[in-house]
Amino acid sequence: MRMDELDSGACSIARAVELVGDRWVVLVLRDLFNGVRRFDALRDHLGISRDVLTKRLADLVAAGLVERRGYRDEGSRERHEYVLTPAGRDLRTVLTALMDYGDTHLAGPEGAPMSVRHRDCGAEVHAHLVCDAGHDLQSQDRTTVVPLAGARVR
C-alpha cells in the first residue's frame, strides 16, 4: 500500500505535532524538564511575551502534559508554578532526540551546549532507534512502515 492512500491525520506523528509542533511549546517543556517552573522565571528565561506564555501553558495544562500548582513566597500573593505530568515526562525521548540532532548538525565551534546524564550511573544519555529484536539502528539501516488497525484509508 502506498502511504499517500492513507489518511494523513490518522497518524501518531500528526497527533503528536498537534501538541508539540510549536517552537515555544518545545522550549517551555525543555525548561520544565530543567527545573524552571515559575511563570516569571520561564518568561524571563525564554524572552517570551506574557500573553504567549499564558496561552502555551494553558494549552499544555488542557492537554494533560503540565499541572499548575499554587505557591506563595512569604509576604507575597499566591503565584503559580508548572510541573510536568507523567504524560508530559514521556516527551523526554522527543526532546532528547531533538537535542541529539542539534548537537550533531547545528552546534557551533564550541561543541554541544549540554549533556544529559543517567542519574543512576552518570553516563550520557542519547535517543536511539532500537528494534524489538535488540538491534541498535544506525543511520544506514533501513526501516519500512506497515499500516495497522488504527490506519484509515482515505
Next chain:
Amino acid sequence: MRMDELDSGACSIARAVELVGDRWVVLVLRDLFNGVRRFDALRDHLGISRDVLTKRLADLVAAGLVERRGYRDEGSRERHEYVLTPAGRDLRTVLTALMDYGDTHLAGPEGAPMSVRHRDCGAEVHAHLVCDAGHDLQSQDRTTVVPLAGARVR
C-alpha cells in the same frame, strides 16, 4: 548551576526547533520518509495550500534537509520531487519518538495506526533513551543535565 542562568538560545533543542518546530514541516518530513516525494502528491495528501508547501519545502532545501530533483513524465513538462538528504534522514529518531508518543498517549480505540519495522529483521522499531553505559532508561529513571563548553551564561 541553575538552567535559567544559561542562554536559552545556545541550546541544541532550541536550534533544532528552529528547523522542525512547525507542524507542516514535520508532516512534510514524515511523508518524505514514507516515499511521498512529488509536490502534487504531497499537496494532495497533506491538504496543504500550494503557497505553504512551496515555502516549507524551500526552507527545508535551504536548511540542507531536503534535495530538490527534476523529473519528467512522458509528454509532460519537467516537475520536481523532493528527497531527504543524509542530514534530513537523521531526523528519523525525532519522528519515531513523536510517533511512539502518539501511539502511547493519543491513539484512538483502534490502536496505533502504523508500525515502523527494521528492514533487516522485521522487528518493530521504537525510540529509546539509552545511556552510554548501556542502560535502557525507563520512565521512572531520572536524568540530570550538565552544561558543556557550548553553553553560554546569560
